[in-house]
Amino acid sequence: MSIRILILGIGNVLWADEGFGVRCVEAMAETHALPPNVRLLDGGTQGLYLLPFLEDTDALLVFDAIDYGLPPGTLKVVTNDEVPAFMGAKKMSLHQTGFQDVIATATLMGYRPRDMVLIGCQPAELDDYGGGLRPEIAARIPEALCLARETLARWGVTVSDGRTTSDLLANPAIRQAAYEQGRPSAAEACRTGDARFFPGQRP
Template sequence: MDACTPEPPCHRSGDNAVIVLGIGNLLWADEGFGVRCVERLQRDWELPGVALVDGGTQGLYLIQHVQAAERLLIFDAVDYGLAPGTLHEVRDDEVPQYLGAKKMSLHQTGFADVLALARLTGRYPRSVVLIGCQPEELEDYGGSLRASVRTVLPQAVARGLDILRGWGVAAAPRTRALDSAEAVTLPHLAIERYEAERPSADDACRVGDARFFPERS
């Protein structure tokens, strides 16, 4: 290769790092799907050699995780134009297209940029899999997953486990209690506590106050 010709992007090798990344915002209804998947994986399974990450809406700050991964599994709410609660899996070069084609919130375009930047730096995962779920409701600040999305969490996690096992991860049901310091989500945002303690829609308007946001005729 000529010295003036830039080297093409290459895959990482040697450390075989497996990273599972949940993207989204727990405070905006079905936007929390990705993080809830990672939370449930950690709650129910022991995954030696796997790093679980609550990516939230960190955007470009997630570059270090992508660059460190040999294999990257992503959970996210994605607008596929399908029925709410529908799961759809895409792999490798198709992943950025789905994370950037139909922007639902700031984090998606940001993460598509993260993948592009990782490729430009030559530190890109060998395998990337996105397990996306079609959301039902996003415009509900302080709300939680809708039933159509929450119902498929076990199915999404099961599919994620199949992928991890295919990558050689020796997944086993959790026998050791999870220390709160290890938890991917803060204790007060864990789904059981969040559901039990958040105000109802009657006590805290989450979709806009009609006095200030009147309906359009």
């Protein structure tokens, strides 16, 4: 019997490299044909709302932007009991606290996935509201997907080129290409907040 696998991307696409995990899941859907026992989920910043998905999962693979204290663009893989520790260390946003709580709650309820792998990327820029991935971070997505394929192979899953349809991904309007190409220029939209509240500046 096939194990139930969840591939989860978490993060906030509104804050530049915070969206790395979500963009990885989108890229995997666009380039890989996955068997029915593997689900793709854009977890965004949903926190405990993700708990039911873990209840139905034997093996969990997570993509996320993680502050490892390493050079920007560095990929690092952690497994099993290390995963919640890294999700809670040097938190960059509330979604990491939320997902750490998800794992802790699943553990208490007795249905934490028996296998967990976190593929994390050190971000380059977070303080850019409405921004997309920085080029050096976006460039690591193919390598992150390669690491994911290696993990799936260890779990007995054969992956081929193609596409995977999932109703658990974000609306196409905010997928990476549409989101980044549709962004106003810096002259048209302030990148860091409302200019009316910056000292010495006028709108």
